[in-house]
Amino acid sequence: xxxxxxxxxxxxxxQFVVYFIVQLPVLAPTIMAAAVPIIxxxxxxxxxxxxxxxxxxxxxxxxxxxxxxxxxxxxxxxVLPDLSIGIMGITLPLLVGLALAILAAMAVSAIHAWLSxxxxxxxxxxxxxxxxxxxxxxxxxNLLISQHSPPSAGQxxxxxxxxxxxxxxxxxxxxxxxxxxxxxxxxxxxxxxxxQVLLFRSRWGLRTRSVGEHPKAxxxxxxxxxxxxxxxxxxxxxxxxxxxxxxxxxFGNAFQGEMTAGRxxxxxxxxxxxxxxxxxxxxxxxxxxxxxxxxRSIQFAPPEGxxxxxxxxxxxxxxxxxxxxxxxIVLTGVVGRSVAPAAVGRPYERESKAA
Amino acid sequence: MTAAAATAPxxxxxxxxxxxxxxxxxxxxxxxxxxxxxMILSSPLLGGFNLFxxxxxxxxxxxxxxxSLNSIVNTLVNATPLVLAGxxxxxxxxxxxxxxxxxxxxxxxxxxxxxxxxxLNDASPWVAIPVAVIAxxxxxxxxxxxxxxxxxxxxxxxxxxxxxxxFVAVYLVSYVISGPLRGTGPEVTFARTDTFVAAELPIxxxxxxxxxxxxxxxxxxxxxxLLFRSTTGFEIRTAGASPDAAxxxxxxxxxxxxxxxxxCGMLAGLAGTVEWLGExxxxxxxxxxxxxxxxxxxxxxxxxxxxxxxFSALLFGAMQAGAGQMQxxxxxxxxxxxxxxxxxxxxxxxxxxxxxxxxVRTAGTGVGTELQTVSRSYGxxxxx
Numbered sequence: 182x183x184x185x186x187x188x189x190x191x192x193x194x195x196q197f198v199v200y201f202i203v204q205l206p207v208l209a210p211t212i213m214a215a216a217v218p219i220i221x222x223x224x225x226x227x228x229x230x231x232x233x234x235x236x237x238x239x240x241x242x243x244x245x246x247x248x249x250x251x252x253x254x255x256x257x258x259x260v261l262p263d264l265s266i267g268i269m270g271i272t273l274p275l276l277v278g279l280a281l282a283i284l285a286a287m288a289v290s291a292i293h294a295w296l297s298x299x300x301x302x303x304x305x306x307x308x309x310x311x312x313x314x315x316x317x318x319x320x321x322x323n324l325l326i327s328q329h330s331p332p333s334a335g336q337x338x339x340x341x342x343x344x345x346x347x348x349x350x351x352x353x354x355x356x357x358x359x360x361x362x363x364x365x366x367x368x369x370x371x372x373x374x375x376x377q378v379l380l381f382r383s384r385w386g387l388r389t390r391s392v393g394e395h396p397k398a399x400x401x402x403x404x405x406x407x408x409x410x411x412x413x414x415x416x417x418x419x420x421x422x423x424x425x426x427x428x429x430x431x432f433g434n435a436f437q438g439e440m441t442a443g444r445x446x447x448x449x450x451x452x453x454x455x456x457x458x459x460x461x462x463x464x465x466x467x468x469x470x471x472x473x474x475x476x477r478s479i480q481f482a483p484p485e486g487x488x489x490x491x492x493x494x495x496x497x498x499x500x501x502x503x504x505x506x507x508x509x510i511v512l513t514g515v516v517g518r519s520v521a522p523a524a525v526g527r528p529y530e531r532e533s534k535a536a
Numbered sequence: 537m538t539a540a541a542a543t544a545p546x547x548x549x550x551x552x553x554x555x556x557x558x559x560x561x562x563x564x565x566x567x568x569x570x571x572x573x574x575m576i577l578s579s580p581l582l583g584g585f586n587l588f589x590x591x592x593x594x595x596x597x598x599x600x601x602x603x604s605l606n607s608i609v610n611t612l613v614n615a616t617p618l619v620l621a622g623x624x625x626x627x628x629x630x631x632x633x634x635x636x637x638x639x640x641x642x643x644x645x646x647x648x649x650x651x652x653x654x655x656l657n658d659a660s661p662w663v664a665i666p667v668a669v670i671a672x673x674x675x676x677x678x679x680x681x682x683x684x685x686x687x688x689x690x691x692x693x694x695x696x697x698x699x700x701x702x703f704v705a706v707y708l709v710s711y712v713i714s715g716p717l718r719g720t721g722p723e724v725t726f727a728r729t730d731t732f733v734a735a736e737l738p739i740x741x742x743x744x745x746x747x748x749x750x751x752x753x754x755x756x757x758x759x760x761x762l763l764f765r766s767t768t769g770f771e772i773r774t775a776g777a778s779p780d781a782a783x784x785x786x787x788x789x790x791x792x793x794x795x796x797x798x799x800c801g802m803l804a805g806l807a808g809t810v811e812w813l814g815e816x817x818x819x820x821x822x823x824x825x826x827x828x829x830x831x832x833x834x835x836x837x838x839x840x841x842x843x844x845x846x847f848s849a850l851l852f853g854a855m856q857a858g859a860g861q862m863q864x865x866x867x868x869x870x871x872x873x874x875x876x877x878x879x880x881x882x883x884x885x886x887x888x889x890x891x892x893x894x895x896v897r898t899a900g901t902g903v904g905t906e907l908q909t910v911s912r913s914y915g916x917x918x919x920x
Contacts, residue, residue, distance in 0.1 A: 302885035317874030324869035325581040502707035505700040512692035
């Protein structure tokens with residue numbers, strides 16, 4: 182195999198692919214852990230944009246949920262008994278935090294729905310309002326409670342699988358990164374599959390797609406465009422809630438101001454790169470973080486020869502910026518075009534009302 | 537516009553000012569009430585329920601922003617990047633474009649100005665300042681040109697491309713300043729450049745009122761002239777109100793998109809330039825600023841009109857300047873400013889509802905038609 186590496190250019194590509202495959206078992210769990218909130222955020226965007234509502238407020242919804250999950254779980258831990266069901270570190274306070282985070286994100290989504298569907302305000306502005314408000318309110322409360330902040334309620338744990346299972350090559354790696362994870366990450370995996378099937382195989386999916394592509398036609402066959410959009414946007418909040426809660430009660434156990442750090446926008450990028458499908462967004466998020474994970478492994482275990490020399494010249498920031506650059510390229514249609522649902526961003530006005 | 541409205545005599549300047557500013561004033565008032573309620577509700581966390589906390593807080597906010605010469609200058613310094621970045625969003629609105637890339641253009645402008653400033657650190661200020669400022673404007677212009685070009689010729693929507701370019705700019709700045717441009721002086725204790733010597737903008741008023749204030753003051757009438765008195769501005773506004781009409785009238789909407797985005801980028805780049813050359817004094821690898829999003833709030837509150845943008849930037853600048861004093865005297869975290877901004881925007885966005893509930897009857901808004909062009913375009917990537 183090594184002799185192939187001497188071929189100019191192609192050799193380097195082959196070596197790169199081999200290197201990546203060799204490193205993958207080590208990287209996979211970290212890539213997955215970083216990608217979970219992105220995928221969940223993208224699912225929120227998916228629910229919005231497929232039904233014709235732009236959502237750039239995912240970032241703010243996630244941040245709100247992250248704060249609510251952490252804070253309410255901490256308070257619940259002080260007043261409620263610390264009941265535990267014994268797997269994945271699930272305790273009553275954490276469940277309370279999770280539920281309230283989801284509700285909070287759904288409430289924010291409801292405001293977004295009201296502004297963009299009923300008021301027919303510009304949807305980008307609505308998203309901007311959510312982002313600014315979330316940074317403000319979470320930072321404000323976080324600073325106010327910092328003096329008498331209750332101790333953290335802890336975090337969910339990864340599912341434990343027997344080590345014999347994890348020892349199997351390939352399957353073990355897959356199990357380790359996909360199944361041996363916390364409850365929110367597991368729910369993400371299930372949601373991706375379920376939503377993908379529902380979108381293309383159910384009545385709801387067909388209706389959602391028609392409302393996102395051609396609401397007028399949908400209305401003429403008796404679909405209530407307004408109601409469906411409301412429902413999808415508010416349900417989309419569930420995923421933003423899960424994404425936020427993941428950051429403060431599963432991946433970590435503390436809240437910091439502006440801790441989402443642009444994840445809501447990467448989620449948007451993943452959604453676009455994944456062509457507005459759940460599985461596509463899943464793949465896109467993994468690819469994005471593979472690029473960042475790769476940067477770390479190049480730091481610690483650089484490949485040999487010309488490839489190593491070449492990769493060493495690329496600054497770490499290059500790998501971080503890569504997802505965004507790829508998204509722009511995909512949007513321009515140079516390699517494989519990504520096309521938005523046709524009615525996205527347009528408030529719908531009923532025929533009877535307009536006449 | 538109905539025939540009656542078209543033939544009616546032109547309303548007086550005062551009447552128009554009243555029409556334009558009534559709803560923003562209502563939105564500001566409602567936001568202040570919202571903020572007051574929030575402060576009262578959160579007062580138990582600040583050591584006891586206090587019904588008068590909002591009065592203490594707002595008083596400190598006003599004192600901190602206009603209470604003395606230094607605080608007035610501070611307000612102006614805070615308003616300067618908001619004016620420039622606000623124009624960068626507002627001119628975009630007029631051209632039917634939504635520029636969310638203010639942050640990236642700000643950073644690119646700051647970065648290019650920094651490169652020039654470090655290269656010319658031993659030169660005379662008479663050379664270094666103009667070169668650095670022009671470099672910054674060109675840098676921002678380039679970062680605005682990219683999404684403009686992509687939108688015009690590939691259909692990639694500017695909302696998404698500008699958001700993505702914001703992040704690319706963050707990493708580009710981080711690379712250049714923590715790598716090749718990292719300073720060597722003793723003051724360099726984190727990832728930053730050496731202190732600007734020649735290109736630092738001179739102080740013209742008060743403790744920290746730098747030359748950049750003048751740039752903002754000049755940019756407002758220039759932008760007004762460009763939009764309302766020049767042929768290019770007429771074309772930009774026509775393309776914003778109706779791209780089809782512009783095409784039938786023989787204008788070239790594609791080039792107008794590229795031109796508009798480049799002008800927007802240039803202004804946001806200038807905002808970054810004056811902020812780093814005048815206020816910060818060196819280049820920073822990690823510069824968190826909300827100016828890009830604040831600029832959207834400024835442009836909307838100012839109804840995308842340069843004069844309106846000036847006033848709303850002054851308001852937000854004043855709030856930022858007074859936030860410190862509000863925290864010192866009333867214990868209210870400075871994040872309250874972001875909350876107020878968001879709530880102001882909320883009531884502006886829900887304008888139709890506010891009108892209905894409060895029975896406000898004034899002339900139409902300044903940004904309505906252009907924003908319709910903007911929101912209609914999100915799904916149009918498919919058809920190009």
